[in-house]
Amino acid sequence: QVQLVQSGAEVKKPGASVKVSCRASGYTFTNSYMHWVRQAPGQGLEWMGTINPNINGRSYAQKFQGRITMTSDSSTSTVYMELSGLRPEDTAVYFCARDRGSTRTLEHPYCFDYWGQGTLVTVSS
């Protein structure tokens, strides 16, 4: 069965960077897009960006351009999301979510079908 397992909680100081990992299993890693979504405490969901592990293509939300880097490692079926220049308002739970759309046919992403358990990142001085 498909599983996405994320790295553990992080506490960072303002200005630092954080790198969150998401290890996938139960499917062919390069066949599916992976999205990153965050949720601030008590707030809604916010899309951060998407990586296509098949071609290492990335799309980032404009809000995070210049601060975010997504990478993938096919040898370990792991995607990474690094966010730099952290601010207190970046305190949130960060989720990875697989898309049902096929990267092989460049199918348009359309369904976040499996989610990681979430990683709490706390930014505080």
Add this chain to the structure above:
Amino acid sequence: DIVLTQTPLSSPVTLGQPASFSCRSSQSLGDTDGSAYLSWLQQRPGQPPRVLIYKTSNRFSGVPDRFSGSGAGTDFTLHISRVEAEDVGVYYCMQATQFPRSITFGQGTRLEIK
């Protein structure tokens, strides 16, 4: 970017009664019935979200058939035919039509039992 506006923000419902939630988009997500990249997700307290409906009206595997989705263009609706206690949580609509430029979520509708 496309803005999704959900109403109501909170919905107290009696067990066994129907519920419906609206999601209105600032731009058309697709005019043909079922063609819009509009999903509905449920988030129970303390859990990650899970998809209920994708591409407007397709029920995801394992989702009870009391959940259904409809709509086209800028107006979409999630229907629950008979609310059960396990349905408590926050429901989000999400559009992926504008990908890769953006994917956006509505602000959520909280379902609670009356």
